[in-house]
Amino acid sequence: MDQHEAWGALYDDLMVDAPSASTRRCPNCGAGSSLRLICTVTGLxxxxxxxxxxxxxCLEGMAPNFPLIPDGAERVLRGTERVPNYRCWGWH
Ligand SMILES: [Zn+2]
Known part of the structure; x- marks a missing residue:
């Protein structure tokens, strides 16, 4: 599985089980407890x-997408989000 596939698979997993982000490892650098998933919303x-x-x-991640927000995902009001300028793996 290459980097792009690994991030895609991780993303898919987190759309089903968002709280598991805290127990997963980064597909790029292998760090634990470093993954962040936030959903920027116009209303909570x-x-x-x-x-x-x-x-x-390592500031790598998946390009932002617009899914149904999974249960347990962190919601942040638009305009107050703190998302660094990370390197995105895009969607095909
Ligand atoms: Zn990393």
């Missing part, structure tokens, strides 16, 4: 939001 009861997934250690 919104069903969809812009989801960003990245590693706080």
């Amino acid at each position: 009861d919104a069903g969809t939001g812009l989801a960003a997934l990245w590693c706080a250690e």
Whole structure:
């Protein structure tokens, strides 16, 4: 599995089980407890939001996508999000 596939698979997993982000390892650098998944929303009861997934250690991650927000995912109001300028693996 290459980097791009690994990030995609991780993202898919977290869309099913968002809280498991804290127990997963970064596909790039292998750091634990460094993955961040936040969903930027226009209202805290919104069903969809812009989801960003990245590693706080190596600043690599998955390009933001617009999914249904999974249960347990961190929601942040648009304009207050703190997402670093990480290197994105894009979607095909
Ligand atoms: Zn990393």
